[in-house]
Amino acid sequence: MAPSYLPTQQLEQFKQRYTKSETKIYQYLITHLEQVIYQSLTELSEQTGVAEATTLRFFKKIGYQGFQAFKLALAKEQTTETHASDDYVRHVHDNMIDVIQKSLHLVDRNTLEEVIDVIDAKTDVTVFAIGASAIAALDLQNRLMRIGKNITVITDSHTQIMRATSATNATVVIAISISGSTKEIIETTQIAKAKGATIIALTSYLKSPLTKHSDYVLLSNAKESPLDRGSLTAKVAQLYLIDLICTGITIKNQKQAERIKHEITENTTNKIY
Known part of the structure; x- marks a missing residue:
């Protein structure tokens, strides 16, 4: 079952329970929210200096099945409505x-x-x-x-x-x-x-x-x-x-x-x- 909070809220909910490595992931995510949805797990792991396995466990810890599930939720949160007047x-x-x-x-x-x-x-x-x-x-x-x-x-x-x-x-x-x-x-x-x-x-x-x-x-x-x-x-x-x-x-x-x-x-x- 998907978390009831928005992804950005979910990140904050677990803030006090992060390990040192998880804190690195958290800090990168909150400062690169728009870029993250276009990154691969490998790229995220390299940017944070945290192993891919640890990075996957991080997303499961905050309530998601994995990185892709988190990105999908984050993309929905960031979605803005396209107006009919747009060219x-x-x-x-x-x-x-x-x-x-x-x-x-x-x-x-x-x-x-x-x-x-x-x-x-x-x-x-x-x-x-x-x-x-x-x-x-x-x-x-x-x-x-x-x-x-x-x-x-x-x-x-x-x-x-x-x-x-x-x-x-x-x-x-x-x-x-x-x-x-x-x-x-x-x-x-x-x-x-x-x-x-x-x-x-x-x-x-x-x-x-x-x-x-x-x-x-x-x-x-x-x-x-x-x-x-x-x-x-x-x-x-x-x-x-x-x-x-x-x-x-x-x-x-x-x-x-x-x-x-x-x-x-x-x-x-x-x-x-």
Whole structure:
């Protein structure tokens, strides 16, 4: 059952019972309330200098199931009503432009080229994604299929476990997760990693459980509030990374890509009136 007090009130309720480490967490939270909802547990732990396990116990101590539950409650507390007079058309436009511009500066060109080379060289490429990230994963599959590169997208967590268990050192797993903290994705990539697979993470959090055991990390600027998960802006950021990967692979295989695209066009022409 969720606490009856607001998160900021709940923090104060337990103030006299905090240990030294918990006091560090408390002090950071009350001075960074607006930023905290966009941080991962790993980032919070690093900022406070307190171990992740201790940080998780802190949130349970004050009545929450974990950090994500606290962030959700905090986001609700901070929510302000959007008025009809707001220029939402301009707002959406500006957000789209902003997320792509910021993602551009986050992409490490060397890592991008390495990721392109790895995917291009392997025939056993699988994508793990769940929820809204599955939309981006299917777009990646569609884009690569059009240039003759076949990959498998798995969005069911149980099937991901089976696929991860059968991975080898010839397998590449592309894990797509905005937060880098989705439990199912973490578990399945860990299994695949233990089997020798190469892990590529597409995420917005450099410091997260997913990136800890990834071989390559491509970052986008799409940190979400718990109330905005699955936002179009986040999808645009993911699709930007996917477009970079697919364009790079297309350039490396230009002749084959052109041939496959022409054949697909010819074979699908009679499907359009």
